[in-house]
Amino acid sequence: MHDERGGAPARLRIAVYDLSGERRGFYTGVGSLDEWHTVTPFSPSGRFFATFVRSVEKGGRIGIVDASTGKIVHRIGKDIHAIAGWYDDEHVIVRRKRSREQVVYQWVPLSGGAGFDLIKERLIPGPAEYEPHLDRVNFVRRG
Incomplete structure (x- = not known):
């Protein structure tokens, strides 16, 4: 799969x-793939795939x-960044920004109900010495 960009949404x-x-x-008119963050856009069974149906600077909405x-x-959220x-x-597992300094990874049901936080990441702006850090999170469920 890949987006064929160009033209109106x-x-x-x-x-x-x-x-x-x-x-x-x-697939036409279903949104765009989050190619940078998603390991695979498809659900484990292959029945569904996830796209961004609306993307804005403060986050977007996911289409299933x-x-x-x-x-x-299904349409999920309004402030999802990845x-x-x-x-x-x-x-699905989504990434949301809570503030300039905090990013949260959440487990969210397709039904649109409330999700819960899996990981909270605090970002510290400004110069710092390099230390090993978390750069990317890939969630894989086995079994």
């Missing part, structure tokens, strides 16, 4: 390719797309 297309590199189809129909079946991955087919 309603005409944005996500192309799907098979393992041989052959293009298998398009049914891969078989190409329809957005899609960090999937927990299972009913929950």
